[in-house]
Amino acid sequence: MPDLVNITEARTHDVKGHPSRIYPKGTIVIEDKGYFDFSLMAARCSADNYFVTRIKENTVYESLKERDLPANQDQHIIKDEEIMLSSPKAIESGMGGYALRRVVVYDEQNDKTIEVLTNNFEWKAATIAALYKKRWNIELFFKAMKQNLQRKTRLQQLCRTNKNLPSLLPKPRLCVQSYQPRSKSN
Numbered sequence: 457m458p459d460l461v462n463i464t465e466a467r468t469h470d471v472k473g474h475p476s477r478i479y480p481k482g483t484i485v486i487e488d489k490g491y492f493d494f495s496l497m498a499a500r501c502s503a504d505n506y507f508v509t510r511i512k513e514n515t516v517y518e519s520l521k522e523r524d525l526p527a528n529q530d531q532h533i534i535k536d537e538e539i540m541l542s543s544p545k546a547i548e549s550g551m552g553g554y555a556l557r558r559v560v561v562y563d564e565q566n567d568k569t570i571e572v573l574t575n576n577f578e579w580k581a582a583t584i585a586a587l588y589k590k591r592w593n594i595e596l597f598f599k600a601m602k603q604n605l606q607r608k609t610r611l612q613q614l615c616r617t618n619k620n621l622p623s624l625l626p627k628p629r630l631c632v633q634s635y636q637p638r639s640k641s642n
Contacts, residue, residue, distance in 0.1 A: 478503045486591045494541065494549035501554045501575050508587050511558060511573040516543035520555060525581070534569060535560040536581040561585040 477496060479485065481504040489510035500507050523536040539558045541551045559572045559581045572588045579587075 479505050482506070484508070484587070486587050488591070488595075494546045494551045497575070498550035498554065501551075506574065506576045508572060508574045508576075508584055508591075510588070511571045515541065516546070517556075517558070518542045523557075523581070530580070530582040532562045532564065533559065533581045533585060534562055538577070557584070559584045561588075 477485075477491075478499050483505045485500065485505055485507045487507070487509050489512050492509055492512050492515075497507065517539040520538040520540055523538065525533055525536060536557070536559050539556050540554075541547075541556065546552050554575065555577075557574050557577055559574070561570045561572060562568075563570050570585075570588070572584055574584050576584070
């Protein structure tokens with residue numbers, strides 16, 4: 457589960473929703489390509505934040521080194537390479553000085569490839585792919601939460617205009633299940 461959740465009005469773009477997007481050293485940030493910003497990446501690299509994000513289709517880069525893929529495992533990993541962003545905008549923002557890692561993953565469920573970018577060189581490519589995939593589960597959680605909250609608001613508005621309606625309808629509820637790790641007993 458996320459450590460930080462920032463809820464804003466719908467008109468606020470996600471990128472502008474949180475005042476500081478640089479975190480303590482070692483923090484892992486997993487986001488969609490809507491947050492793909494060279495200056496933000498450079499600041500996170502400087503702060504020793506790790507990020508995992510999708511690369512935008514028009515991103516210009518140079519391939520520095522192709523990494524070996526493990527034999528007979530993680531067959532959904534198509535490519536694992538070290539790159540350097542090389543567009544004038546990337547260089548101007550300070551990202552031209554940082555090597556990054558581009559992992560290309562085959563998404564069998566949707567029959568397409570996904571290109572994921574990170575500044576972590578220690579993790580397995582499969583770990584990077586799994587982290588990005590887990591981001592989608594968080595996205596679905598917030599989508600469900602938003603839909604339930606909107607239904608409750610519409611129902612409240614309807615109930616205000618029709619005084620008899622509340623007794624006819626079941627009370628709406630939002631159930632949130634959290635994960636509690638089991639403690640190891642000796």
